[in-house]
Amino acid sequence: MIPIAIGFLWLLFRTTQTHKRQQSTLSSEYFKGLNYLLNDEQGKALDIFVKLVESNWDTIDTHFALGKIYRKNGEMDKAIKIHQGLIARPSLPEQYRSKILLELGYDYLGAGWFDRAEGLFKEVLIQDKKSKEARHNLILIYQQEKDWYKAIEIAVDLFADNPAVTGPMIAHYYCELADIAKTKGDITQLENNANKALKYDAACVRATILLADQAKASGDYKKAIKLYESIEKQDAESIILVIDSMLECYASLSSENKLYEYLLDLQKRHENLFLQTVIVSVLEKSQGKQAAIDYLSDKIKHQPSLAGIQKLVSYKEEEIGADKIFSDLDKAISVMQKDSVEYRCQKCGFSSNTHYWLCPSCNHWGRVKPSVIEHEH
Numbered sequence: 510m511i512p513i514a515i516g517f518l519w520l521l522f523r524t525t526q527t528h529k530r531q532q533s534t535l536s537s538e539y540f541k542g543l544n545y546l547l548n549d550e551q552g553k554a555l556d557i558f559v560k561l562v563e564s565n566w567d568t569i570d571t572h573f574a575l576g577k578i579y580r581k582n583g584e585m586d587k588a589i590k591i592h593q594g595l596i597a598r599p600s601l602p603e604q605y606r607s608k609i610l611l612e613l614g615y616d617y618l619g620a621g622w623f624d625r626a627e628g629l630f631k632e633v634l635i636q637d638k639k640s641k642e643a644r645h646n647l648i649l650i651y652q653q654e655k656d657w658y659k660a661i662e663i664a665v666d667l668f669a670d671n672p673a674v675t676g677p678m679i680a681h682y683y684c685e686l687a688d689i690a691k692t693k694g695d696i697t698q699l700e701n702n703a704n705k706a707l708k709y710d711a712a713c714v715r716a717t718i719l720l721a722d723q724a725k726a727s728g729d730y731k732k733a734i735k736l737y738e739s740i741e742k743q744d745a746e747s748i749i750l751v752i753d754s755m756l757e758c759y760a761s762l763s764s765e766n767k768l769y770e771y772l773l774d775l776q777k778r779h780e781n782l783f784l785q786t787v788i789v790s791v792l793e794k795s796q797g798k799q800a801a802i803d804y805l806s807d808k809i810k811h812q813p814s815l816a817g818i819q820k821l822v823s824y825k826e827e828e829i830g831a832d833k834i835f836s837d838l839d840k841a842i843s844v845m846q847k848d849s850v851e852y853r854c855q856k857c858g859f860s861s862n863t864h865y866w867l868c869p870s871c872n873h874w875g876r877v878k879p880s881v882i883e884h885e886h
């Protein structure tokens with residue numbers, strides 16, 4: 510209770526500064542209310558504050574601030590009481606209505622009552638069609654509820670204002686729909702939704718993967734390969750996500766060597782990408798272990814890497830059979846590599862060995878990427 514009272518006292522000081530004329534009467538009433546707050550008699554305190562706000566709506570900011578403090582403390586019931594009290598005032602000036610509804614919406618979100626929050630944010634939108642805050646919160650609710658159609662409906666209105674941010678988001682909603690169509694075996698819908706995703710974000714890797722996987726599943730390997738390779742233009746690092754699928758396509762066409770050549774070219778075009786181990790594993794599958802060892806032994810001199818050394822050690826171990834020195838080396842390298850992760854969010858740094866389209870940590874779409882940029886050792 511004390512921090513709330515202190516925070517409130519500070520706000521009171523700020524407010525009374527701006528309303529010096531009414532200061533004396535306001536102050537004495539406010540201090541009375543504050544006293545109730547300190548004595549944990551919130552009901553009585555709120556009665557006083559509501560009366561004060563009715564006599565001077567300019568003081569409404571202190572109510573919002575008090576509500577925020579309660580919400581921050583997890584006392585949603587108290588925050589709700591404040592905002593409901595305000596909205597129920599017959600003398601409430603129309604200009605404050607949207608703001609109070611928004612605050613109440615946040616209270617409900619905090620309390621986990623998504624339905625009620627949704628209703629309020631919708632009401633805000635009716636009053637203020639342009640409210641980005643209401644739209645943004647509705648999107649978060651629909652995202653949480655996996656209601657992709659509704660999320661798209663709200664998000665498309667934001668698209669024109671900020672396509673760089675909203676486009677990728679909408680694209681992922683269409684990809685979610687494409688994924689659902691995929692599990693239902695509805696190929697037309699899968700392709701429709703993936704293409705819509707690309708319309709909103711031409712660089713949507715996920716949509717390209719969905720289309721490419723579909724081509725591969727239907728046996729059109731050439732089309733699939735073309736699509737997989739087009740990811741390079743969208744986001745070169747993400748190629749790593751489809752190497753295995755590409756290898757399957759090339760294997761079905763009995764031309765694994767072409768993938769090896771493609772990767773070599775890719776490495777030349779993107780020197781910052783770390784493709785050494787990927788190339789080695791493709792080479793092993795297409796030309797055998799010795800070719801892989803030869804490539805790696807040579808490569809490691811110019812581009813030393815722990816992952817490369819470990820691979821060489823494991824080849825050597827296989828060659829000479831179980832050997833203590835090699836298995837110790839292998840373990841030591843594993844320890845040295847403990848920080849290496851497969852995927853990392855470029856927005857918040859969240860790292861994981863599982864790939865997510867939606868970052869579980871910062872809630873951004875398409876920012877978790879394979880960590881294929883060469884590590885500095």
Ligand SMILES: [Zn+2]
Pocket residue numbers: 854855856857858859868869870871872873876
């Ligand atoms: Zn993140």
